[in-house]
Amino acid sequence: MTQSRSLESIVSDAKKLKPNDLISIIEGESGKILAETQEKHASHILNKYKKIAFVAPQLPHPCELEMWNLCVKKMGVEGALYTHISEEKAFVQFAKLMNASNTPLYLTCYTLDSMNENKTFLSGIEKELEQYSLIVSLGENSLASYQASKVKRMNQARLVIWQNAPRPPHANLGTRSINGSPLPNIARERTVRKEVLKNADIILCFDKDGATWSYLEEVSSQRIRRVARAINTQRYSSEMSAIRRIELRSSLGLPETDFIFFHLGPLEIESGALDSVFAFKNLLQSNPSFQGKARLCFCGTGSAGADIRQSVVEMSLDDHVYFLNPNGDGIKEIVGNQFSCVISVCDAVIHGPISPVNGNALKYLDSTYDVMCALSSDIITISNGNNWIGEWISRFYKTFSSGSIHSLARLMQETIEKQDKVTNVKNAIKKALANEFPLEKTANEISEIFKTLIISVPVAETENTSKLINQIEEMVIAKQYIDAINLISQAFQKSGLSVVQQANLFRLIGDCFTKLGDLDNGVSNYTKALELDPYCAKCFIGLGTVALQRNNYNIAVPQFQKAVSLTPNDDMASLGLGLAFEGLNEFKEALSWTIRACHLKADNTVAIFNLVKLSFELNEYTDAERILIRYLDIHPHDVNMIYTLGSIEYKMGKADIAQQLMENILTLDPMNSRAHSLINQIQRSENQKRPA
Numbered sequence: 009m010t011q012s013r014s015l016e017s018i019v020s021d022a023k024k025l026k027p028n029d030l031i032s033i034i035e036g037e038s039g040k041i042l043a044e045t046q047e048k049h050a051s052h053i054l055n056k057y058k059k060i061a062f063v064a065p066q067l068p069h070p071c072e073l074e075m076w077n078l079c080v081k082k083m084g085v086e087g088a089l090y091t092h093i094s095e096e097k098a099f100v101q102f103a104k105l106m107n108a109s110n111t112p113l114y115l116t117c118y119t120l121d122s123m124n125e126n127k128t129f130l131s132g133i134e135k136e137l138e139q140y141s142l143i144v145s146l147g148e149n150s151l152a153s154y155q156a157s158k159v160k161r162m163n164q165a166r167l168v169i170w171q172n173a174p175r176p177p178h179a180n181l182g183t184r185s186i187n188g189s190p191l192p193n194i195a196r197e198r199t200v201r202k203e204v205l206k207n208a209d210i211i212l213c214f215d216k217d218g219a220t221w222s223y224l225e226e227v228s229s230q231r232i233r234r235v236a237r238a239i240n241t242q243r244y245s246s247e248m249s250a251i252r253r254i255e256l257r258s259s260l261g262l263p264e265t266d267f268i269f270f271h272l273g274p275l276e277i278e279s280g281a282l283d284s285v286f287a288f289k290n291l292l293q294s295n296p297s298f299q300g301k302a303r304l305c306f307c308g309t310g311s312a313g314a315d316i317r318q319s320v321v322e323m324s325l326d327d328h329v330y331f332l333n334p335n336g337d338g339i340k341e342i343v344g345n346q347f348s349c350v351i352s353v354c355d356a357v358i359h360g361p362i363s364p365v366n367g368n369a370l371k372y373l374d375s376t377y378d379v380m381c382a383l384s385s386d387i388i389t390i391s392n393g394n395n396w397i398g399e400w401i402s403r404f405y406k407t408f409s410s411g412s413i414h415s416l417a418r419l420m421q422e423t424i425e426k427q428d429k430v431t432n433v434k435n436a437i438k439k440a441l442a443n444e445f446p447l448e449k450t451a452n453e454i455s456e457i458f459k460t461l462i463i464s465v466p467v468a469e470t471e472n473t474s475k476l477i478n479q480i481e482e483m484v485i486a487k488q489y490i491d492a493i494n495l496i497s498q499a500f501q502k503s504g505l506s507v508v509q510q511a512n513l514f515r516l517i518g519d520c521f522t523k524l525g526d527l528d529n530g531v532s533n534y535t536k537a538l539e540l541d542p543y544c545a546k547c548f549i550g551l552g553t554v555a556l557q558r559n560n561y562n563i564a565v566p567q568f569q570k571a572v573s574l575t576p577n578d579d580m581a582s583l584g585l586g587l588a589f590e591g592l593n594e595f596k597e598a599l600s601w602t603i604r605a606c607h608l609k610a611d612n613t614v615a616i617f618n619l620v621k622l623s624f625e626l627n628e629y630t631d632a633e634r635i636l637i638r639y640l641d642i643h644p645h646d647v648n649m650i651y652t653l654g655s656i657e658y659k660m661g662k663a664d665i666a667q668q669l670m671e672n673i674l675t676l677d678p679m680n681s682r683a684h685s686l687i688n689q690i691q692r693s694e695n696q697k698r699p700a
Contacts, residue, residue, distance in 0.1 A: 060143075206507075238446060268305055552564045
């Protein structure tokens with residue numbers, strides 16, 4: 009029979025425990041998590057082929073969202089859209105657009121958080137994408153596409169890259185410092201792009217340049233699909249534009265008779281925004297009759313915004329230039345950097361395209377669809393001829409020379425004065441749009457591409473490699489470390505290993521060495537893995553665990569913080585961070601992260617055990633009480649947890665509840681010495697309170 013112990017002795021022992029005493033238990037919990045993941049994957053295998061996932065940290069243009077929605081309808085599958093939490097407003101606006109035209113919405117939007125360092129990363133997306141056999145990801149420079157490529161390799165899914173930034177990061181504007189040297193993260197962006205292009209089953213390209221860039225980067229021609237853009241000419245039409253024009257001008261207080269030029273693009277030097285201001289000033293000086301009648305409008309934000317506004321003031325253009333804030337609440341139709349919803353306010357669009365800068369989606373503007381919407385709405389576009397759409401416009405109308413304010417001013421003047429010529433150009437453009445960019449035809453073509461991917465069988469070699477890596481993972485969980493290392497050496501001999509798979513193997517070697525006690529070799533292999541896959545959360549958990557074992561809590565904290573930022577829903581990453589803060593005697597912070605771990609996984613016994621220990625340390629029991637009650641709702645016959653809750657209730661002064669819990673234990677286990685001991689303590693305490 010186990011010797012009974014007092015509550016005080018239990019608390020005393022709990023206080024003596026150090027964070028690294030829990031490491032072996034954490035390993036056991038990791039095994040449970042993997043087993044549950046595999047079981048869940050098996051139960052959903054039949055449903056995977058009825059689903060398609062679209063991944064876009066920054067939502068594409070509404071025309072592209074409409075295309076995605078139509079493809080899901082034509083395929084007869086479930087469609088999910090994963091985006092950044094800040095894009096929810098834009099999707100709601102798109103849903104309203106669909107509803108206004110009585111178009112059913114077949115996409116379900118799910119929002120995820122991100123990292124501060126790069127907004128194209130979506131935390132936890134790998135877990136979300138496990139249930140899909142076909143993944144369509146926006147942009148080959150996006151970290152979310154990199155995450156999707158990892159899912160593709162691990163789960164034999166199919167990956168389509170919906171190309172929106174064909175130029176590699178190192179070929180874009182702004183990717184070099186003042187002295188001409190590449191910026192530090194160019195190497196990382198190049199690695200991301202290379203891995204994405206290597207793993208994608210299909211690269212959907214919407215212009216010749218995009219297809220050529222992919223081909224030059226050694227993407228086989230069989231994996232490149234060139235398709236045409238498309239636009240719903242019924243939604244963007246001269247009739248709809250006329251109605252919207254009246255509404256928008258009225259809400260903005262703009263006279264109906266004014267001729268308004270709309271500069272399309274963010275307030276950046278690269279987008280020609282400042283050139284438009286100077287050209288407009290030149291226009292007014294050369295044509296005094298335009299004073300008070302011609303106006304210039306900007307709708308956007310950017311790093312050059314303050315300089316551009318100051319230039320407007322210095323040139324006395326305050327009454328002729330308008331700045332609309334896309335992030336403000338004044339005009340609810342304006343969302344982000346997509347202007348098709350407000351283009352109707354203008355008479356002519358100035359097109360100065362900007363390329364993606366350093367792979368940063370927030371500084372990227374693909375204005376092609378906005379220009380197409382303007383042209384379809386009977387609004388002329390003044391272009392510098394750059395980009396695909398600029399070349400297309402040059403077939404019908406003059407272009408101006410980039411950087412020449414005189415060239416732009418002359419074309420602006422001609423656009424105002426020669427309305428008969430402009431009308432003929434508009435009519436020719438509308439016919440070309442209807443013939444070259446039909447929505448139904450393009451949707452059918454893309455849907456057929458998607459269907460062939462869903463029904464095709466994965467390559468056997470790829471499947472065998474993935475199975476081998478899963479087998480190694482299982483051996484590590486079973487603590488067969490030497491055998492796992494031998495099998496890893498065989499895995500490295502496999503041909504066609506992706507960068508992600510190589511990184512995963514190095515990470516598994518790190519796990520083996522760490523658990524064998526060779527911490528130096530463990531760190532070395534985790535580091536190698538991170539050089540290949542800098543966003544592997546398990547590597548940061550491994551490095552954090554090594555730091556805990558060495559009592560290097562200052563090192564453990566940032567490692568677990570990185571792991572949490574990459575996988576915010578991983579309870580073990582949060583628990584590890586709690587243990588690290590506990591080692592630094594930051595008990596309040598440790599308590600917060602341990603509570604988070606408990607919330608993420610209700611039956612994580614390691615986290616609950618540590619929460620109770622911290623609660624006794626801080627003499628704060630409310631959170632522990634709530635979490636223990638939730639745990640017992642799931643496992644009502646766990647005697648150890650019932651006893652722990654009874655101890656908490658007793659410390660909180662709820663002696664009657666504590667005694668009832670001990671009696672519940674005795675119903676399950678009549679000889680339980682701990683329950684008898686606590687009941688005796690409660691009774692002695694109650695007797696002492698009674699008056700003599």
